[in-house]
Amino acid sequence: MKSKLFLSIGCTLVTLWSCNTSYKPSGDPIAEVPFTQVHFCDSFWAPRMETNRTVSIPSAFEQCELNGRFDNFALAGGLIKGEHKGDFSFDDTDPYKIIEGASYSLAVKYDKKLDAYLDSVINLIEAAQEPDGYLCTCVTNKCTRLSGWWGNSRWEKINSHELYNCGHLYEAAVAHYKATGKKTLLNIAIKNADLICQVFGPAEGQKHVPSGHPIVEMALAKLYKVTKNENYLKLAKYFVEETGRGTDGHKLNQYSQDHMPILQQKEIVGHAVRAGYLYSGVADVASLTHDTAYFHALKNIWENMAGKKLYITGGIGSRAQGEGFGPNYELHNHQAYCETCAAIANVYWNQRMFLATGDAKYIDIVERAMYNGVIAGVSLSGDKFFYDNPLESMGQHERQKWFGCACCPGNITRFMPSIPNYVYATQGNDIFVNLYVQSHSSINTNSNTVEIRQTTSYPWEGKVELTVNPDKQEKFAIRLRVPGWVKSNPVPSDLYAFTDKPQSVSIQINGKKESASESDGYSTIVRTWKKGDKITIDFPMPVRQIKANDKVMDDKGKLAIQRGPIIFCLEGHDQPDQHVLNKYIPENSTFQVEFDKNLLNGVVVLKGKAREVLEAGKEKETDFTAIPYSTWNNRGANEMAVWIPSSASYARPNPQPTIASQAKTFTLRGPIQKDAPVTAETEEWAWGVNDQWEPKSSSDISKPYHYWWLKKGSIETLVYEFDKPETISSVDVYWLDFDHYDGNFRIPESWKLYFKEGNNWKEVQASTPYSVKKDCYNHLAFKPVTTKSLKIAAQLRKGESGGVIEWKVNK
Template structure:
């Protein structure tokens, strides 16, 4: 006989022995690791997210690939690889990341719903990207193509400038390559990433003759952590740790600056400052490394910085970064509406960071902020049609602010495509026999716990209505704990 439970407005139908708990309310790292439930095990069929994810698959991803083609992003790789001749296009040293992000999103989409045409297309563009890799593993097209008009970014030789974005390019490549490998089992892109990571492991580090600098624009830290998880190569985790340790130290004598959170060592930081996207990516990487190495001191620093962000610099939309100048943070409580910046990429970075903080602690407050950013600061960045995007997201406009199909600095469209395809992965998490229910979305999930496989089904019209029916079907009769997040906004506490 199935058991019925009523918890506030949540109806639970259980096929086995069930214990109900709210999410733990502690910021101390959990002893047993909380694991993500693969997004491919979770299938939405609701009226809010499922249509958006399908539009991302059928409109946003093809549109972004088309923009990469017509704006020369793939041509730049082909020129670097000697496949064609022509002039390098684009105004930024990090334009390589645009196709990387879209490939990542397409890979997530492919894993959730196989499309042979998309699979073949990815093979073709990855082949072009691979052609641009130099013999030792180096891959940044504007440097290989010796684009002098972009020398203000990269200088006159490899690794000359911290702000060259060479490591940022690598980071997005690793994330994309890992996603493609997990989705398809193919190593074509992963091998390119590994060859590049092996190179930067030789170039950067604490040893004699290596470059002693942080990453500049962070993302390579959490990307290296992903590469470590997939390959088991500890040197990638060590390199991620090195970039984090080197931040704010100025070992090579470069000028320290808050823009890249490089003004002081992370362990001494109290306030979130600088470029908002860089901050979110950096602290996501710190959370990854702290979790993988059980480093309590870095986690304490993250908690201090997070408290400053959530208490003084977080918009009601979950957006972060109040200033267009520097795309970053102002002083505490500088949260204007009309002049708000709230870059789409920054909201995505905020989700990444908060999810990692949750995985480390099981504390529901991090999912509260994640959810607020997810439903507001992130999805405002893409139209309902799916083919136009906001770069910044002010809370007030006189009508002059409109979405665009693409940008000269096109970081946000690609970021949206990769993020939207992965949204189901934020819904549940597992810790031994415990299942965390983080988000309330109609759909089904196959969750592997130490007590066996549990099939969960949510029936709800959330967010339009508040009633939620949760059907729990264990494969065999067993005992486990279901931890239901009670949202802060349901307790008159919209922000922590």
């Protein structure tokens, strides 16, 4: 009755539910169809999932062995002696996430060897758990090297990630229990959850703080669903409600979405992964407690995300600083952060919004993120990963086998086998078809079991045939999602729009055209279904160009290319001159669609004619080939772009090399006073100041730049090293200056320029003043020097950081 009341209330709240008169959903809650009941047999997802099982999971476990993740548990359990390894307090989550992914894989395809391996890892985790249930190895191991994260005792710091560790433990435990029926890891999770229920909460003597790095909220909700222990749901709700309160004097901040209570939030800010995890947890709590107020708040935040801060690839988070969001409409391409984990979190959040509302617009973003932003994060070989996913590159980006902060590889391993979870949902006796994948499924409704077989070449082709086989003949609704990419707007907002008109979708039942009612993004067919009934859908799949809202400055004068759910890009490997950024493709261009079975494990490619911009305003026609964005960087580093100029004025001719552009760039740690010996300094690679992109202002962070991360008020350096001695008489420096909640970047207080003479640095003899002006190049002329190295030494302002956007060197 409570669920029916919740849905009834929802229909009275404007835009939360659409109460369509031609089709009225039952009052039952919407339920996921478990991924174990949906079996893929397609050529797109099934091979990727198998690669995840056979390559990604084993390679990630191997990295855990090599990088000491398992040793830390053994050390905490007294099984070995030694030093705690790793650089972060949350390294425990890497094994947890991979265990979750491995458990999902076991549920789909049993592997005796993997099952036994998980048992051995769980034995280590059990040994590391303290008698009262506490489990965080860097604290148990008293790793003072990491005390900046956790302090000197348990639960001391809100950003210690202790609760983040707990959350991933619970998610792994639930997955392992559901996959194997074993309670070994589940019992560890329960013991730990019972402890945090004692430590945190509203009562006197308990800690009154939010979770710090959200995930424990949705993890506690999962644990509650399995155990039915009300304390877990109550604690999840407590962490949600405690966000933004500042109880007991803890400092509010945007980084963890802790700047104000969730019910008051209307803009998505802060760390993108934390945001996606937090709002997923809020949705879980709201659903389980029937709280419509939280759904209204989530809807406001979601509208800001979907309308002002969503990348066309389904990624979120524009900035490396704070790994999160910038202002509205800041959607830089070259500098897009779009963390792989954030794209996954975006799927989690939107799936939960769909379950609460039954609106297909949320699945539109699920699909967009899955086919583009998420799987771009892993190589086709399954053993290399992107942490961030730019939409433009000069060739400096490349996937890595592992990271010091290795959250993304583990997240990929747990997400890939769960993808069948997003295909169907039920509401009473009705069935939602949300994704189109060749598969066979067994779906349990309130009063029936319905087998559905999908036959399709989606996402390469738009024809889908569904064979419906109910156990018993019965009247119910099948709701077929009409993807947003078929309509006028690629995403459910005015952030992007197609440049052409949409085409109509054709639906047939048993060979006869069907007129289906449409609401909430679904074509709904209500009839008495019998075994062998066939639904045939023909989604038109023309190549479509996309323009961004005029307020998205970095996309001005550019168009993106989409066919079906797939976003395409140009990559240098496929272009005659190996370059991308010097080309434009006019609006309404003609595209040829070809399937190349020998390219990138088999993909559709788009071909056509582009214009190549040369020096002195000259142009020439050239061929182009576009590939799916998700498959770029599988043939080595090269230029790449998703947003392609549509006219010559927005293309960039290949710049001629300069002294600066050919220099090696790095920073120095060590003595920086003049006449200091070079041998006393150590080099750290730097990037972004000699790429020859012209900044528009000191706050223009759309292209590469260098900033002195976490440095404030200190003297910081930037060095050019040339291949041979160069005679230089002046430099031009464009200083960085912009605001960020995680630390501002300001023009420096002062600076000096040094040249290397022999084994020492000497200051140049300046003939013009050192200037520190914003929004322009700061020119410094000096007595010519012949040298192989120049060094900027910048005195940062007190309490502020700084950086350089571009640094030119002149003979």
